[in-house]
Amino acid sequence: MSKSVIIIGGGIAGIASAVFLSEKGFSVSVYESSPKWGGRTFSYFDNEKNIFIDNGVHILGGFYKNTFEFMKIIGTFDKLKVKNNLQLVFTNKDKQILNFKCGNLPGVWSLLSGIFFFKGFNFRDKLEFLKIRKLINGKVFEDDKLERTSASKILEMTGQTENLMKYFWTPLIFAAFNSPPEYVSGKLLVNLLKKGTENKKNMSLYLGNDTLNGLFIDNSLKYLNEKSALLYNNLGGKKIIFEGNYIKCIELDNGETVSADYYISALPFYCFEKIFSPSDYAKHFNRSVNLQPSTIISVHLFFKNDISFKPDGDMTGLTGTCVQWLFVNNKRHVSLVISGADYVCGNMTELSNEEIYFACIKDLKSCLQKFDESEIGSYKIIKEKRATFLTGPDSEAYRLRQKSSLENLFIAGDWTDTGLPATIESAVTSAGICTDLIVNRK
Ligand SMILES: Cc1cc2nc3c(=O)[nH]c(=O)nc-3n(C[C@H](O)[C@H](O)[C@H](O)COP(=O)(O)OP(=O)(O)OC[C@H]3O[C@@H](n4cnc5c(N)ncnc54)[C@H](O)[C@@H]3O)c2cc1C
Structure with a gap:
């Protein structure tokens, strides 16, 4: 039996x-x-x-190897759309559209090529970023130092510039850990970088269809x-x-x-x-x-007509704003994400839905080209106060x-x-x- x-x-x-x-x-x-x-993964x-x-x-x-295996068993793996070589679009408060695209190279070289060709970075940024290869290879800090020190400190000690923090590290860390860089342990960051850069396949992102x-x-x-x-x-x-x-x-x-x-x-x-x-x-x-819990705020915007703002790709990173990512689900439904919301723009979690909405509109007005607020018909806000745990340096012990x-x-x-x-x-x-x-x- x-x-x-x-x-x-x-x-x-x-x-x-x-x-x-x-x-x-x-x-x-x-x-x-x-x-x-489905718990926290639900519609x-x-x-x-x-x-x-x-x-x-x-x-x-x-690098979500186990998730993909699970999806293959239940027959949904084909419902994912892949963005190979970490291709991302960023926009900033000057409404500049910046493309980040890693090259078709093995492992960490792919990431280095993305940084090298990104227009938002100057020569010094690129030079300092090269040190990351040594960090990933475990040649800069001992394991226990990584465990005890926050990701922001580790990155500062590795010489990462303000630009790199703004366009690369901060969005990456908020998205991956739902926690600000000061709260994430250096060890978890290095683990993630190792997994992400093990091979060029791992550098891709998958979105659901x-x-x-x-x-x-x-x-x-x-x-x-x-x-x-x-x-x-x-x-x-x-x-x-x-x-x-x-x-x-x-x-x-x-x-x-x-x-x-x-x-x-x-x-x-x-x-x-x-x-x-x-x-x-x-x-x-x-x-x-x-x-400790950490909040993610999701803002759904429903447009009266097809969106005409730019950039309008499926995924855009906003920098220097409260909103971190914008996703175009379809031409009339856009989702905004604010991860680690308790630590963003003061504390976004404390704000009313109306206040959150207006903060988002302010960000979109400043970052998107041809954005017209009057085109929004309605909105919905979902605050998940216990979306994940806060990844503090102590959290691993619990x-x-x-x-x-x-x-x-x-x-x-x-x-x-x-x-x-x-x-x-x-x-x-x-x-x-x-x-x-x-x-x-x-
Ligand atoms: C807004 C948001 C965005 C996210 N974005 C991403 C992302 O982009 N990528 C990513 O990989 N992850 C993301 N996550 C995280 C991901 O959703 C979670 O890591 C994952 O869903 C956790 O699954 P779990 O089964 O461990 O826990 P849960 O989903 O919390 O499941 C636990 C279940 O136990 C049930 N339960 C509680 N008490 C009892 C009891 N006494 N008896 C029986 N049942 C009980 C609960 O109702 C729940 O259904 C996101 C999460 C949120 C909220």
Whole structure:
């Protein structure tokens, strides 16, 4: 008979765990406390607009190896459109349009070529950027120095200029870590650069040609139903019940108890400790998950007619502004992203929706050519206050490993110790690690 696994939490980490384990022949049950699947990766139907809207734009890096493997299993990998060689367009408050395009070269040389030909950089910028190759190769700082020092300090010590910080490092770090450069550990930055520049394929970016539900959720649920997995939403895990060093069963929100051979917690960092009694938690875990949340604000603009502003490519970086990225979903629907919003333009999270909207319009007026505010018919603002954890230099210490001290409990989630920022790739990677641990246990 196949071994059984109970997964608590139906975000990407929980769903990917369920898919990987079902594929390996396990009997899987997933319990999700909310009415919807997908956790922070979701789309909702907007009755007013009559369309599905994503909670926020999700970009995938070319190095998202585990996510791509997962998408191939559920059959959605072909719904991604790739931007090879990190081709990006930037605009600034002088309405200049600057193209950043890495060359078709191996690994880090591709990135260096992008910097070399970027018009926003002068000779000194380019010269200083060359030092990054040594940083990536581990020839500048010891590992523990990287861990203890913020990314901004590491970049300053590596001689990165104001221009490089403005056009390259700050947008990259905000987008990848949802945290300002002062809060990100140098080690995480170097890890990301290593992964991103391992080969030229890794330098690409992927955007979805479908909604988040279409990319990750709908097909997963179909796949799991076909594999006879049991999926329960509106029914969360309430309390873990122990027998020595084993989990005996889980008490659900409706008072029922359920048991299995193995258990995976796929809860977000702010829910994990809550399913244990304080004494059980203290007994089985030697540190608390003291991670702090970080906000992403997504602003959806709906235009009355097709947009006529420039640049109008699918993805534009704005520099020196509150808005960091602009995405053209279609000619009448544009999304703006403000990552690390608690640290942007004072604190954008504290502002009312109307104030956020006006701050965005001010940015668009100053950066875009031929932008006409009166063309906007309506807007929607989504503030995700716990979009990710804040990647402070201390945060790595609070990330738990997937293998717990308990014999039959495994921990998945973007916040677990994957060495990656809180992303879809981190969530799926943690699911892959839990699956391998369970398969090897069997
Ligand atoms: C606006 C926004 C933009 C983003 N952009 C990107 C991007 O561009 N690229 C990228 O890679 N990542 C991005 N991310 C991050 C990405 O969405 C997350 O890293 C990922 O979704 C986390 O998945 P998870 O399964 O670990 O956690 P979650 O999605 O939080 O899933 C946890 C699930 O557990 C459920 N739960 C909680 N308590 C219980 C309980 N007691 N019992 C049962 N279930 C419970 C929750 O309801 C939730 O469904 C973005 C996130 C946001 C919010």
